[in-house]
Amino acid sequence: MKTRATLSSAATLLVIVLFSGMLQTANGQKVFATKSGQIYFNATGALVKIAAVNNQVDSKFVDATGQIIFGVLIKGFKFENQLMEDHFNENYMESTQFPKADFKGYITNIKEINFSKDGAYPIQVEGTLTIHGVAQKTTTKGTLTLAQGKPTLEGEFNIKIKEYGISGMYIGDKIANLTVIKLNCKY
Amino acid sequence: MFKLHTSLLSLCILGMQLNATAQTIDLFADSVSKPSNDIITSSFKTTRIVNGHSIENVGAGILDFKIMHRFGAINQGGYEFFGLDQATMRIGLDYGITKKLMIGIGRSTFQKQFDGFVKYKALSQQTGERNIPLSISYVGSAIYKSLKDATTTYQPYVSDKFSFAHQILFARKFNDQFSLQLTPTLLHYNIVENVSIPNDFYSLGIGFRQRISKRVNITTEYFYRIDKLAGYYDPLSVGVDIETGGHVFQLHVSNSTGMTERTFINETTGSWGKGDLRFGFNISRVFTLKKPKELKNLKF
Numbered sequence: 240m241k242t243r244a245t246l247s248s249a250a251t252l253l254v255i256v257l258f259s260g261m262l263q264t265a266n267g268q269k270v271f272a273t274k275s276g277q278i279y280f281n282a283t284g285a286l287v288k289i290a291a292v293n294n295q296v297d298s299k300f301v302d303a304t305g306q307i308i309f310g311v312l313i314k315g316f317k318f319e320n321q322l323m324e325d326h327f328n329e330n331y332m333e334s335t336q337f338p339k340a341d342f343k344g345y346i347t348n349i350k351e352i353n354f355s356k357d358g359a360y361p362i363q364v365e366g367t368l369t370i371h372g373v374a375q376k377t378t379t380k381g382t383l384t385l386a387q388g389k390p391t392l393e394g395e396f397n398i399k400i401k402e403y404g405i406s407g408m409y410i411g412d413k414i415a416n417l418t419v420i421k422l423n424c425k426y
Numbered sequence: 427m428f429k430l431h432t433s434l435l436s437l438c439i440l441g442m443q444l445n446a447t448a449q450t451i452d453l454f455a456d457s458v459s460k461p462s463n464d465i466i467t468s469s470f471k472t473t474r475i476v477n478g479h480s481i482e483n484v485g486a487g488i489l490d491f492k493i494m495h496r497f498g499a500i501n502q503g504g505y506e507f508f509g510l511d512q513a514t515m516r517i518g519l520d521y522g523i524t525k526k527l528m529i530g531i532g533r534s535t536f537q538k539q540f541d542g543f544v545k546y547k548a549l550s551q552q553t554g555e556r557n558i559p560l561s562i563s564y565v566g567s568a569i570y571k572s573l574k575d576a577t578t579t580y581q582p583y584v585s586d587k588f589s590f591a592h593q594i595l596f597a598r599k600f601n602d603q604f605s606l607q608l609t610p611t612l613l614h615y616n617i618v619e620n621v622s623i624p625n626d627f628y629s630l631g632i633g634f635r636q637r638i639s640k641r642v643n644i645t646t647e648y649f650y651r652i653d654k655l656a657g658y659y660d661p662l663s664v665g666v667d668i669e670t671g672g673h674v675f676q677l678h679v680s681n682s683t684g685m686t687e688r689t690f691i692n693e694t695t696g697s698w699g700k701g702d703l704r705f706g707f708n709i710s711r712v713f714t715l716k717k718p719k720e721l722k723n724l725k726f
Contacts (some may be wrong), residue, residue: 268451279724292720299453308453314464319721320714321485321522325468326669330640335602338464343454407640 268303269354271390276424278311282400284415289323291316298392298424305349307364309422310341331407332371340370342377342396352383359384368396370403381422389426396420463554469561469599470607472674472710473520473528473545475633475647476663477682477690479565481597481607483547484522487716492518492532494685496706499696509704516685521715534685541686543567551599560598567591569686586617591687593631603637611649613692628652629691635667643667645676649691661694676708 276296282289293315300307313334318324328334344366346352352360365378381394398418400410410416470480473490484490498512506512518532526547533540549562569589575582590613597607609631618625633647645665651658665678681696681703683689696702 270451270453290721290724292724294720301451301453304451306451306453314467317718317720319717320488320712322674322712324485325471329468329602330669333602 268301270299270301271426272299273297273424273426276309276422278309278420278422280418280420282415282418284409284411284413287413288319289414291318291324291327293317296422296424298426300346300392300426302349302352302354305346306344307346307366308341308343309424310339312339313337331405337370337372340368342366342368346383352385354385354388354390357385357387362392362394364394368398370398371405373403375402391426392422392424394422396422463552463556466551466553466561466599469551469597469605470635470645471643471667471669472676472708474676474708475607475635475645476665476676476678476680476706476708477661477685478609478631478633478647478649478687479543479545479563479593479595480633480635481547481561481563481595481605483526483528483545483563484520484712486522486525487714487718488522489713489715490520490522490530491711491713492516492520492708494518494706494708496536496680496683496685497704499702499704500679501701501703514683514685532686534689536684536689538572539684539686539689540570540572541567551597560596563595563597565591565593565595567593567687569688571688582617588616589688590614590616591691593687605635607631607633609633609649611687611691613688615688623655624653626653627655627692631691641669645678651692655692657695658692659694659697661690662698674708674710676710678706678708679703680706 274297275294276298277292277294278296279292280290293311295312295315297310298308313332314328316324316327318327344364347363347365352362360383362381362383363378364381367374368377377396379394379396381392384391384393398420399416400414400418401416407414470482472480473482473484474480494516496514498506498509500508502509514534514536516532516534518530520528520530522528528545529543531540531542543565545563545565547561547563549558549560551561552558567590569591571587571589592612593609595607595609597605599605611629611631613627613629615625629649629651631647631649633645636644638644643666645667647663649661651660659681661680661682663678663680663682665676668675668677681698682694683696683704684693696704
């Protein structure tokens with residue numbers, strides 16, 4: 240009887256180990272999220288510096304599938320001066336009509352990242368970037384850095400302003416045609 | 427044994443459930459979230475509608491250099507080149523201490539006045555979590571008339587040359603095209619000409635902005651004087667705001683000459699009925715004195 244009991248407890252243990260393994264895989268599909276990512280861009284065309292930052296990027300990604308999203312409120316961009324901010328919102332981005340910009344896509348080489356090992360991993364990202372209500376397919380590269388298991392993502396999008404239906408007489412002159420949008424998210 | 431089975435079963439179920447939730451993670455599906463709180467901005471294009479204050483403040487750390495210019499009356503005819511030969515102006519500096527608090531000083535050639543004001547935005551129009559239908563600001567101005575009086579029988583004190591204005595601005599931006607503002611005003615004179623004239627004068631201002639294109643807006647401003655100082659008219663100004671990169675130009679026609687609250691609300695000499703109108707313009711140029719802290723440590 241005693242041996243039987245030991246056996247059954249051993250079986251329980253085994254089962255627990257087995258299932259905890261399963262739990263791990265379930266847990267393995269982990270969602271990393273932040274609401275305080277940073278996005279900034281520089282669209283300086285001529286003399287006047289036109290650059291802005293937004294520190295409230297909402298981003299999430301899943302480590303198993305590589306699915307990744309970014310969302311940002313247009314009104315949250317801070318410029319050096321408020322007049323620029325007003326023009327950005329009212330004349331260019333039309334933020335009452337299009338309050339958000341977002342990206343939905345995949346880190347295509349997510350399998351190459353070992354989440355249990357710290358280091359910098361180059362990533363490739365593919366998806367749809369929506370700005371000013373216009374969705375465009377885009378690909379880009381970036382870096383995912385793991386420090387004590389916590390990921391930080393750095394990347395950039397190169398966009399042509401006019402492709403997103405943004406118009407205004409200063410585009411191509413005081414405002415650059417090509418703009419680099421940089422992202423920095425600590426999850 | 428029964429115990430073991432139960433625990434096994436529950437573990438199984440637990441595992442399955444976890445698996446099930448794990449498989450349904452789809453970020454695209456739940457990524458649509460409404461902006462939590464949306465503070466309405468740009469109700470007006472600049473901090474003045476025409477002469478009077480608008481609900482707008484200059485941003486924190488921003489210096490706004492304002493030149494306001496008023497020509498003579500148009501109905502003086504060709505000899506005075508329809509008023510363009512004469513001009514009075516006010517040079518002013520406005521500064522945003524915080525997002526909600528700004529101060530300003532100015533000097534007018536008209537009656538050699540100095541003026542200073544404080545403007546505080548008490549409530550901001552917003553939608554979302556908090557729904558506030560309108561913005562409310564307070565403006566307090568002090569005006570010092572340094573022009574020497576002709577009379578010599580009475581030696582005025584320095585304090586006699588002061589007058590004050592208290593205004594509460596109620597503004598609502600109805601949509602991107604149209605904003606409306608009501609401005610109840612109390613004007614106080616430290617000294618008036620004789621005992622029959624009160625020291626305090628109430629009036630109600632109304633102003634609006636109508637957008638006609640991305641960079642051009644029509645503005646109108648009117649003050650109804652509840653207490654009237656005899657011999658003067660209610661001020662009515664109609665203008666156009668034109669934006670360029672770092673400037674806002676305001677061109678307008680008005681029956682008032684002065685640019686301080688006392689002179690344009692209470693002491694407007696021109697009458698629209700007689701065509702006693704003046705061209706005028708305001709130019710605003712902003713300088714960033716203090717960068718927003720978010721931008722400080724960034725390399726672009």
